[in-house]
Amino acid sequence: MKIAFGSDHVGYELKPTLIKYVQELGYETYDFGTYSKQRTDYPIYGKKVGEVVARGDYDLGIIICGTGVGISLAANKVPGIRAASVSEPYSAALSRRHNNSNILALGSRVIGSEMAKLIVKSWLESQFEGGRHQRRIDELTAEDEHNETKFDRIVKDNSGQYDD
Missing domain, CATH: 3.40.1400.10 (Sugar-phosphate isomerase, RpiB/LacA/LacB)
Structure with a gap:
């Protein structure tokens, strides 16, 4: 490494x-x-x-x-x-x-x-x-890409799934 x-x-x-x-x-x-x-x-x-x-x-x-x-x-x-x-x-x-x-x-x-x-x-x-933390990394990646559509989709797809 x-x-x-x-x-x-x-x-x-x-x-x-x-x-x-x-x-x-x-x-x-x-x-x-x-x-x-x-x-x-x-x-x-x-x-x-x-x-x-x-x-x-x-x-x-x-x-x-x-x-x-x-x-x-x-x-x-x-x-x-x-x-x-x-x-x-x-x-x-x-x-x-x-x-x-x-x-x-x-x-x-x-x-x-x-x-x-x-x-x-x-x-x-x-x-x-990974696991439950991956969606947050995906949201950060969408932010890096300035992709609001992707960000909103990730949030919507995961709404109600917060177990932490």
Whole structure:
């Protein structure tokens, strides 16, 4: 499995630690930047990682900025991306199991490197459960496609079927 990494200047110091850790877990990695502490804009790297994951060049992505929020917003602008900004392992796992997240966003000003490793491990070890969660992913896909007809059909076809 191939994991794409990206960060702005604030996430730059945490990124090499996580790249090394993910490699130790047996994954192939690639760093899409930034490559220094020089001030830069997080949308550049959220977009880069989002695009390579959406195209299928990489299986998953991990992106880092100060809070994880800004860079996740940038990645989520790319159709097909479901980036989750989390700060603990439980939400990371559920973002994969229930939301089929394909990018993990972390905040280097929010968590330390050891917590980041726990979050990454939990996220990478989790798998999408499908089932009752699939219709929501289908709705998100219709949103990505700006297809209101498809979205409305999915909602209508599943009305009254909520068991959770």
